[in-house]
Amino acid sequence: MNTATDSTREPRTGTGAGFEAEFAALFDESFEAMRRLAYLLGADDPENIAQESFVRLHARRHTLASADMALPYLRRTVVNLSRSRLRHLRVVRRAPGERRRDAESAEAAVLAGQDHHRLREVLAGLPTRQRQVLVLRYWLDLDQSEIADTLGIAVGTVKATTSHALANLRKAWPEREEG
Amino acid sequence: MPDIEERLRTALDTLADEFAPASDPRAGLARRVDARRRRAGRVPAAAAAITAAAAVVVVVAFQPPSTRHPAAPASAAAPTGEQLPDLGTVVRGGETLHASGYLLGDRFCTVVLAPADRTARPTCEPVPTWPDGQTSSLVQSREVLNGDPADDTGMLAKRLVFLTDPRVATLTVRRADSIAVVVTELDRNDDAAVFLADFAGPPDGFGYTARAADGKVLEEAIT
Numbered sequence: 001m002n003t004a005t006d007s008t009r010e011p012r013t014g015t016g017a018g019f020e021a022e023f024a025a026l027f028d029e030s031f032e033a034m035r036r037l038a039y040l041l042g043a044d045d046p047e048n049i050a051q052e053s054f055v056r057l058h059a060r061r062h063t064l065a066s067a068d069m070a071l072p073y074l075r076r077t078v079v080n081l082s083r084s085r086l087r088h089l090r091v092v093r094r095a096p097g098e099r100r101r102d103a104e105s106a107e108a109a110v111l112a113g114q115d116h117h118r119l120r121e122v123l124a125g126l127p128t129r130q131r132q133v134l135v136l137r138y139w140l141d142l143d144q145s146e147i148a149d150t151l152g153i154a155v156g157t158v159k160a161t162t163s164h165a166l167a168n169l170r171k172a173w174p175e176r177e178e179g
Numbered sequence: 180m181p182d183i184e185e186r187l188r189t190a191l192d193t194l195a196d197e198f199a200p201a202s203d204p205r206a207g208l209a210r211r212v213d214a215r216r217r218r219a220g221r222v223p224a225a226a227a228a229i230t231a232a233a234a235v236v237v238v239v240a241f242q243p244p245s246t247r248h249p250a251a252p253a254s255a256a257a258p259t260g261e262q263l264p265d266l267g268t269v270v271r272g273g274e275t276l277h278a279s280g281y282l283l284g285d286r287f288c289t290v291v292l293a294p295a296d297r298t299a300r301p302t303c304e305p306v307p308t309w310p311d312g313q314t315s316s317l318v319q320s321r322e323v324l325n326g327d328p329a330d331d332t333g334m335l336a337k338r339l340v341f342l343t344d345p346r347v348a349t350l351t352v353r354r355a356d357s358i359a360v361v362v363t364e365l366d367r368n369d370d371a372a373v374f375l376a377d378f379a380g381p382p383d384g385f386g387y388t389a390r391a392a393d394g395k396v397l398e399e400a401i402t
Contacts, residue, residue: 028205031201032200032204035201035204039194039195039198040194047201047204047207051211052211052284054208055212055215056369058215080369081284084281084368085283085284087281087283090263091288091290091292115186115190115193116191116194117194119191119194120194134187134191135191138184138187138191139192139195169187
């Protein structure tokens with residue numbers, strides 16, 4: 001269980017030592033979860049994205065309507081920055097020679113039959129929105145309303161996207177026979 | 180056979196757990212926060228210089244800073260499409276290429292998409308740090324791909340990109356002869372919004388009106 005859904009320790013908005021202390025607590029508690037969220041969403045620079053998300057939260061603390069907006073704001077920022085980064089990567093990696101080394105090692109793992117590495121490849125092949133929904137639902141354990149809020153879409157769209165994503169997953173990620 | 184959802188949970192947990200923890204994330208955060216503060220401290224002079232150089236007459240100022248952003252983080256929706264926003268078609272030496280512009284965090288990138296077997300190299304620039312005073316603009320215009328003199332059709336020379344503060348929800352643009360210009364929102368994130376205006380001719384002089392989501396005029400100007 002990760003801590004990114006734990007909303008019991010979130011900072012007050014505003015300024016001063018109180019905010020700084022609670023911001024630091026939130027950072028300690030949630031930085032790794034945000035970094036791993038960016039990683040699972042397919043970003044190649046998850047640490048940078050997690051750091052940038054916290055910097056933005058810090059800079060925009062005045063704009064948060066209430067303290068419990070901090071974690072949802074972080075999640076939205078990580079999702080948006082990851083999506084933006086992936087889109088950029090699709091441009092700069094159009095040339096076959098620019099494939100990353102870790103993609104090649106992931107392929108080797110796929111051939112070796114490791115289930116979670118196979119999943120990584122399958123996720124990379126899904127439409128971005130489907131990947132986001134799966135990661136938010138099955139790794140962050142967000143409910144449909146929270147996912148809708150994070151992605152800025154309707155709850156009905158979340159349901160439909162989850163259904164399509166699972167259907168695609170069943171086709172592209174068949175279970176391997178043991179032995 | 181394990182349920183696909185349970186299998187997915189397990190595999191995602193395993194993937195995440197094999198990702199080694201960062202070595203010193205707090206130091207990285209402190210550096211970034213300091214850099215952001217230094218950058219913010221330079222804003223007024225830089226913004227004033229930009230405004231003066233553009234010879235923009237700002238007619239309507241905007242609300243006090245404390246009331247301007249109430250819902251910005253909560254509604255920080257990003258474009259849902261996976262396609263790159265289209266700036267137009269470029270014809271170079273008889274070859275038709277597509278120009279795109281998109282936001283990458285706090286940078287605005289443009290690229291001419293060559294055929295798939297060639298490398299595409301985006302050019303990125305920082306988006307402005309939008310001002311907090313009443314004398315600086317929330318809207319900046321620029322030529323598409325710097326006018327791209329290699330564009331045989333001249334399509335891009337008839338268009339302008341507008342980078343705006345993310346609070347700008349709609350942008351209307353008028354030519355010097357008062358005819359409305361077709362404006363398309365290309366991209367949006369927490370740092371900026373990007374609009375493309377097609378003047379159907381040389382964009383010599385124009386006016387614009389930038390509005391918030393509630394229709395309130397944030398800025399109106401004539402160049």
